[in-house]
Amino acid sequence: MNHYVGVDVGGTTTTVSIGNEEREVVFVSPQFDTRSTDGPEATIAAIVHEIGLALKHVGCAFDQVQHIGLATPGPATRDGVLKNSPNLDPKLWNNFAVRGALQASMQAASPGVVVHYIGDGQAAAFGEFAIRKGSVTWSQAIxxxxxxxxxxxxxxxxxxxxxxxxxxxxxxxxxxxxxxxxxxxxxxxxxxxxxxxxxxxxxxxxxxxxxxxxxxxxxxxxxxxxxxxxxxxxxxxxxxxxxxxxxxxxxxxxxxxxxxxxxxxxxxxxxxxxxxxxxxxxxxxxxxxxxxxxxxxxxxxxxxxxxxxxxxxxxxxxxxxxxxxxxxxxxxxxICGDEAAVVGALAHSYTFET
Incomplete structure (x- = not known):
């Protein structure tokens, strides 16, 4: 069974979500340190590591993931190139192609995976909407x-x-x-x-x-x-x-x-x-x-x-x-609380399924 991944990168912490083919959110990770002050390479490495742990938790291998939704603080281009985000040190992050970097790192384990970018506020709104409308389901929504x-x-x-x-x-x-x-x-x-x-x-x-x-x-x-x-x-x-x-x-x-x-x-x-x-x-x-x-x-x-x-x-x-x-x-x-953006990043990944 294929699975889908959502990633919400915050200025302080990051969260990963996993969804199945039935568009059910089956796992949301605990928040982990974004490591943004250590620079983009450290952050990307931390995300890939946590995705691996999340997939292991649900019994899924890297090669069973084809689409990943990635949300970060903006502003950024539609393709995920960051532009002086107030919540990520511009000296380290300005003009960093975060979507491309995560995709390159993930493709080392799963060559066919594609990462799709969305702003974190956009992701949060979309996650909230998807759960309220029922296009994505999550048992933890209240x-x-x-x-x-x-x-x-x-x-x-x-x-x-x-x-x-x-x-x-x-x-x-x-x-x-x-x-x-x-x-x-x-x-x-x-x-x-x-x-x-x-x-x-x-x-x-x-x-x-x-x-x-x-x-x-x-x-x-x-x-x-x-x-x-x-x-x-x-x-x-x-x-x-x-x-x-x-x-x-x-x-x-x-x-x-x-x-x-x-x-x-x-x-x-x-x-x-x-x-x-x-x-x-x-x-x-x-x-x-x-x-x-x-x-x-x-x-x-x-x-x-x-x-x-x-x-x-x-x-x-x-x-x-x-x-x-x-x-x-x-x-x-x-109704999604602080996890709306990571649910929305996951919902965004579903929009690219074939």
């Missing part, structure tokens, strides 16, 4: 309890909150890739000054600009904002000030703190939710989608925090929306 979950229409926009902020759209059942493969970079659209609590917050430069959605909605943004908050008199006695961890490691603790009703963590996530709501409104003004979806690491928050976060996103959306855009049924969390 449906949201709302009328919009049974997606009867053919468009959605998804924002992936992670190290950065990815975005992607599906229209007429296909991922929107754009003329040069760069569509979906919603994280680099701009926010009004009122979306930021402090002037310091809006000065985070992501790519070549400040005051972007990613400047407010990402782990990078949380790290930047938290570092400033901890210098303020209001938070001088906060337990994180006594920690020797880096600001980034402290930011990674915020979900757990928020679940325990920590005031600082709640403030930061409330601010993030408000900014994301405005960002999703901008995306919907341009695309007029049937469904807006929140994906990425925030899907792993506690149930109470998920409800609070979604309410914050929806309030910011509806407070600013034109009347004609207020008929949206709701904004949902991803």
């Amino acid at each position: 449906p949201e309890q709302s009328a919009a979950t049974a997606l009867k229409s053919n468009s959605l926009f998804m924002a992936m909150v992670g190290t950065g902020l990815g975005g992607g759209a599906v229209r007429r059942g296909l991922p929107v890739r754009g003329s040069q493969g760069r569509a979906g970079h919603a994280g680099h659209t701009f926010l009004p000054p009122t979306a930021f609590r402090h002037e310091h917050d809006r000065q985070l430069k992501v790519g070549n600009a400040v005051s972007t959605v990613e400047s407010a909605v990402s782990l990078t943004a949380l790290t930047h904002q938290l570092a400033h908050r901890l210098t303020l008199a209001q938070w001088k006695d906060h337990p994180l000030n006594a920690s020797a961890d880096t600001n980034r490691d402290k930011a990674k603790q915020l979900r757990e703190l928020a679940a325990d009703s920590d005031d600082l963590a709640l403030e930061l996530f409330d601010d993030q939710a408000r900014a994301l709501g405005i960002g999703l409104l901008t995306a919907n003004y341009l695309g007029d989608y049937d469904l807006l979806v929140i994906g990425g690491g925030v899907c792993d928050m506690s149930d109470a925090m998920r409800q609070r976060y979604r309410q914050g996103v929806e309030k910011a959306y509806y407070d600013s929306a034109l009347d004609g855009f207020r008929n949206l049924e709701g904004i949902e969390f991803s």
Whole structure:
């Protein structure tokens, strides 16, 4: 039996998925270190190694794989040549032909394999769409309890909150890739000054600009904002000030703190939710989608925090929306969680089967 592979390369971690001929997701690997700071060769080697482990787990050999879907942070060309991606050190990665490099390495074990590139935000949206529509099945997907979950229409926009902020759209059942493969970079659209609590917050430069959605909605943004908050008199006695961890490691603790009703963590996530709501409104003004979806690491928050976060996103959306855009049924969390992009990379590989 032939199998298909999806790979989602993140700035920090990477994940591999395996699917069978029935378009069932049969395995999703644990996240592993991307090794991006060690350079592309180290990353490609790590991916090939993990693909081998994943195939072994499902009892499949390398030569039973013909198609691999590869998703990475962008921008990149349609053929997977990276162009100054903010989440991959440009000194190491700019102009690196990541699709071609992975294909060459995989062909050493399976000469007939072909790697197909898609942006990670595009992949996440496509994975979400494929699972909701049933064109790919995955037993681990957890449906949201709302009328919009049974997606009867053919468009959605998804924002992936992670190290950065990815975005992607599906229209007429296909991922929107754009003329040069760069569509979906919603994280680099701009926010009004009122979306930021402090002037310091809006000065985070992501790519070549400040005051972007990613400047407010990402782990990078949380790290930047938290570092400033901890210098303020209001938070001088906060337990994180006594920690020797880096600001980034402290930011990674915020979900757990928020679940325990920590005031600082709640403030930061409330601010993030408000900014994301405005960002999703901008995306919907341009695309007029049937469904807006929140994906990425925030899907792993506690149930109470998920409800609070979604309410914050929806309030910011509806407070600013034109009347004609207020008929949206709701904004949902991803039913694929943080694995949407790796499921979408796998779904992308199926589109090339003969």
